[in-house]
Amino acid sequence: MTKRFAAILGAVLALGTGQAVADPVTLKLSFFASDTEVNYAKVIKPWVDAVNADPSGAVKIDAYPNGALGKSLPAQPQLVLDGVADIAFINPSLVPGRFPDDQVFELPGLLKDLAEGTKLYAGLVTSNSLRGYGDYHVIGSFMNANYNIFARRTIRSNADLKGMKVRIVGPIVGQTVKELGMVPILMPPNEIVEAIGRGTVDAATLVPAAVIDFGVDRVTSHSYLLDLGCGPLAMVMNRAKYDALPAEAKAALDKYSGAWINDLYVKALLAHNAGIIAGFKADPKRTVVSPSAADLAAVKAPYEKVTAAWSDKDPNNAKVLAKSRELLMQIRAK
Template identity: 90%
Template structure:
């Protein structure tokens, strides 16, 4: 009788201890650049730490920064689909064939700042208004600040833009700079320094954070703060991998997805970008120029031309733009 009771008690204790002893689901996260890059240091790393510290212990994320799983930023979405990584930080503007509707964010004059851009991106993803996301579970949907120009030669007004070769991040930004008299050259951010050194480009469309992160401040000394459209950034997971997770693991990822990580991004990047511009203004070796009222008036027509041409190119473009404007009206009303 004593032996039977002991066996029964052991079985009960084993069952009770089972969930606590269960191994967490381990997921691989790919980040194309180094671990000091602002998006990684201020957003991705804190997010990974929060997930890994969750009391449930259901998920463990192994982060691979420094391009350990792949250094190409345009290739990151495919790494997720191929199973090289479960999760990756992506720039949809660099793969327009995969995320064609994300070009709406590049339209000049659409977004006021990265805060409302992040909210717009999240709502468009949530409403399934953007093609290309069917194979992905979206964890974070961020928006860059509006792109400005960072140049190795002085820019005092729009007149100085004529003929400049400028690095761009997406096709619509490319069309915008072309309308302003510049020559667009598409390339990822980690190639800019070498391109400016070789003379392949004279300037780059970037946000302040990227100027520092990719060392572009070392080869440029002139900032022209003309808004040239924005671009989305995301943290995505292979949808099939997500759907196959245990319920406990899904719950942890859901807890720190969406508003949690997006709010972290907005708070961190708004402050970081503002601090960099303030630092540039205080540096006697650098110039920071805001466009004049006349320059801002002069860009209205080309900006409207770029927007109208994109909307007319495809009925779906017009549909996405109308949806974006509807959501922005709601965001601004709040």
């Protein structure tokens, strides 16, 4: 038997017995916070498990939660570009210079809930309407629930907000709370507990899930459910890394990206946030206040002022806002 014939025979036997002809592509995923944080536990971990269990065996995701590759949430997009991680969970609001158009999601009164926001975000990404994503392949595009106010002192109405120092997550939310008489202070969520403990801030704009995940419930006991705009979250991959993947690996990732992971997020986070607010209402040591009809009417003018100022600031802002409203009309029509 010639060497050439033996090589051909070996290849044929390998294929016939189902022997793998290539090792899976291994990708590193960075998550800045604990593996018990809701986005990781209910969305990212199930996604990792699904990709790793795919029958193709083309991709293996090695997840690094608990900040193992980097604890700074604002730094996560750069970790992907630097090759420290291949995939990362990011908060674009914390890096507005990199993702300037994502400020549209923070506009107060634009979005009803996270389900609607997630659909809008996906629509804007797929239509290439948002700057800053050229170096990234977007695996999942999620929307936080509307930000509310969680404080260490009682808030019964909009009047109690005056002069309050409040942590904010993005510049437009900051402008919104400023119009309502508050003092905005930008900081990532994992610094809130210490800041409230020191008196640096009196309250924080957060979604219910984050109140629990980052321990803010330990230093606050009053919730004011005034919607202050939303914030995007995403799972992104280095685009060059994605483009260089074998076709089988791309297909495996694509199978669980987009609608698959976005739908998982919406289902899990809608229920989770609602459950937290229900628990707060049932706790006799806490107060949960929804704004009165008069207070909701009173914020309409400042909300419109913030929106108009952002739209007028840059022609591209107006373009993104118009596209967002167009997509929202389509989403609501369905």
